[in-house]
Amino acid sequence: MKTISVHTQNPYDVLVERGILQKCGEYIRPLTKAGKCAIITDDNVNALYADTVTASLEENGFSVVKFVFPHGEGSKNAQVLLEIYAFLCENEITRSDCLIALGGGVVGDITGFAAATFLRGMQYVQIPTTLLAQVDSSVGGKTAIDLPQGKNLVGAFKQPIVVLCDPDALSTLPEVFLADGMGEVIKYGMIRDAQLFDKLCGLDLCTVQTEFDEIIPACIAIKRDVVENDPFDHGERMILNFGHTLAHAIETYYHYETYTHGSAVAAGMCMMTEQTGTQEQYEKLCACCEAYKLPTSVEASLEELVPLCGGDKKRAGDKLRYVVCEPVGNAVIRTVTLQEFHDLFVK
């Protein structure tokens, strides 16, 4: 087992181990006085893993209730959140009980936000079952729901009491979701770890899976280091957004349909590096993304995408911050006006 300790205000560990789902209750029991655990999950993950998790929790003395909602980003909204609150009320969940987020990023984000706000805050555990959630959204304490006006517009910073990552759970992931997560994995190499990036360049979507026991903890440790230095996202944490300024524009342009988040990030990283890096860096990054069946560009032109870059939360007044990697492994934050950003890309 690999343990990554996260030293935020409420410290917690991320545990990475094959088969940890079957014994999750053992790890959770010493961390909480909860009598009840409420599992929050989606219909896909429910069918695959909820019984396993429930059994382990019950073996360790918890009573278990479960709320299941339809899978997909479309569920990460206020309506489902209100249904979760109602479910917690009906089941008389108290502040000393515990929520279990069992699933991908959508489950983690909405469950974390419910844990941050129900009864003004209660404990919760993250059990991420997608690669993206394991390396990204389960660490850092960001929770959120979407509004009709945009993604992640409402949320809170809330740390789990523990994160349990089971690389075996990724074996049931459709290829497109594996590729989705690889977009973020490549990003970690680009911003902080040239050695990891080189390793990824020598693997592909199939061969990488046997290396997950090393790669997943490495990614989590990078995110941990960045988040510890900037828990409330005021500065350095921005480097985690490498590729994301354009990715958000791509996702907006295509209405979050054509491209998964990781695909949009991959394209965003390549397009950013084309403008700001060397030709060699750009070509190497493109080859790496292609090995994981990730796009290196999109059909929409920069003229169409750049105007969409100013609309996200990273904006401060009329300024915009974006990230470049110079060289690979060393991310740098740049602050420019919206006009300067426009001029960088649209010539």
Added chain:
Amino acid sequence: MKTISVHTQNPYDVLVERGILQKCGEYIRPLTKAGKCAIITDDNVNALYADTVTASLEENGFSVVKFVFPHGEGSKNAQVLLEIYAFLCENEITRSDCLIALGGGVVGDITGFAAATFLRGMQYVQIPTTLLAQVDSSVGGKTAIDLPQGKNLVGAFKQPIVVLCDPDALSTLPEVFLADGMGEVIKYGMIRDAQLFDKLCGLDLCTVQTEFDEIIPACIAIKRDVVENDPFDHGERMILNFGHTLAHAIETYYHYETYTHGSAVAAGMCMMTEQTGTQEQYEKLCACCEAYKLPTSVEASLEELVPLCGGDKKRAGDKLRYVVCEPVGNAVIRTVTLQEFHDLFVK
């Protein structure tokens, strides 16, 4: 002007001054880099004070937008919260802008929760315009909305950047709201300040108003002392709930109609003291409450009320905590089983 400094994780000041509404912008300007202020208020307060506040904010260089919702506890719900979020999106409010909660406890609670969660947190200012909000809900960082299943079931701890209390604003309060606030004022005397309690015993609902310049800061300072010792409501802060265990039962029994919160607290304090205090204490407290047109008991019997006492957030498993004052000025927390609590009251 009286200043009460609150040393929570994000320290802030509560300023009490007659006429402070007219110059609120002067006090807010140095505390924020915000370009825009979004005033959130209800229709009653909007008609009385929104123009004054807007003028002062604009004089001090802020651009101002305003969202007005119907007054009353009925508005403290998810629907109005979502309308506030939509309003903030429409007006392109960013994380560096500032919300202004202008009104009573409902406005403060829902605006504070919006500030805690919109874009994962932004600055906000409390300008409480009721006695209850000035002495109670504007200090301590508790924010919340109600669910159909109960009051304040969803919320967050969020400190404002400053609280501006204008005792002059209380002159427009209907008598019933003044009495409402006096319930909490008497509570502060009971739990921490026998001298304040004695002073209140010598005044009434009319004469107390000239003493507000002293009494309001005294109450805020007591709450500040308690909250600083227990910012996340794990222990001592419970003493602020003197009278509230029964008050919540009274409010539930009467569906939050017959009694205001302060009236329910007054009755709750008297009923608790009748069971746990001396006869002299009980009579003195009743006389004090009557001077402020507050009830000392309710028609519902203890047999009917006590079973409703276990349902609130203060419950931890099957235990219940309640507060007694022995003697006046010295609140003590007791932890009992639900059965023991029942036996104390129902003989």
